[in-house]
Amino acid sequence: xxxxxxxxxxxxxxxxxxxxxxxxxxxxxxxxxxxxxxxxxxxxxxxxxxxxxxxxxxxxxxxxxxxxxxxxxxxxxxxxxxxxxxxxxxxxxxxxxxxxxxxxxxxxxxxxxxxxxxxxxxxxxxxxxxxxxx
Numbered sequence: 001x002x003x004x005x006x007x008x009x010x011x012x013x014x015x016x017x018x019x020x021x022x023x024x025x026x027x028x029x030x031x032x033x034x035x036x037x038x039x040x041x042x043x044x045x046x047x048x049x050x051x052x053x054x055x056x057x058x059x060x061x062x063x064x065x066x067x068x069x070x071x072x073x074x075x076x077x078x079x080x081x082x083x084x085x086x087x088x089x090x091x092x093x094x095x096x097x098x099x100x101x102x103x104x105x106x107x108x109x110x111x112x113x114x115x116x117x118x119x120x121x122x123x124x125x126x127x128x129x130x131x132x133x134x
Contacts, residue, residue, distance in 0.1 A: 001017070001018045002018070002019050002040055003016055003017070003018055003019070003040065003041050003042075003043050004016065004017055004018075004019045004038040004039065004040050005038065005040075005041045005043065005051055005076035005080070005082065005089065006036055006037070006038050007036075007037045007038070007039060007082050008071050011081055011083070011084065012079065012080070012081055012086075013076045013077060013078055013079060013080040013081075013082065013089070014078065014084075015022060015078060016041060016063075016075075016076050016077065018036075020041075033051070037057070039072070039082055039089075040072075040074055041074075041075050041076035041089060042055055042069060042070060042071055042072060042075060043068070043075050044064070045069070045070045045071065045072065045073065045074060045075055046061075046074055046075065047073065047074065047103050047105070047106050048070060048073045048074075048103065048105065049063050049067070049102035050063065050064040050066070050067055050069040050070035051063055051064060052064050061109070064097055064104070071087075072087055072088050072089050073086070073088040073089060073090070073104065073105035073106075074088070074089045074090070074091060074105055074106065075089070076089040077089075077091065079091075079092045080092065083105070086105060086116055088105040089105070090105045090106075091106065091107065091116075093107055094107055094122070095102040095107075095109070095122060095124045095125065097109070097110050097124060098110070109129075110127060111127065111128065111129065114129060116134070118131055119131075119132040
């Protein structure tokens with residue numbers, strides 16, 4: 001089964017549904033039949049990388065050997081923006097200060113999150129990562 005994102009007039013994803021996979025891999029004829037705009041989205045694609053449904057010993061997803069299955073950078077979700085120029089689904093911007101990574105179409109903080117065993121939350125007001133103490 002393939003997944004398809006229905007877009008509104010502003011190219012915002014309204015919902016994602018399952019549909020019939022076309023032989024040539026292009027969008028289903030949903031747009032022609034309904035008059036709405038649908039774009040196919042890859043369930044296993046994140047940050048421009050297609051992943052298998054398996055995990056390594058650290059619990060990380062394993063990239064597919066066949067990266068031709070990766071398209072539109074990210075699996076679409078409600079509220080995502082479809083950028084026609086990039087042919088990409090871009091998630092909602094979490095904070096005003098975050099910047100779009102052109103290579104992944106994901107938002108990154110202006111300061112990387114500390115790499116340790118602690119939990120942090122981004123503080124937009126101070127532009128810093130706050131340690132979660134509870």
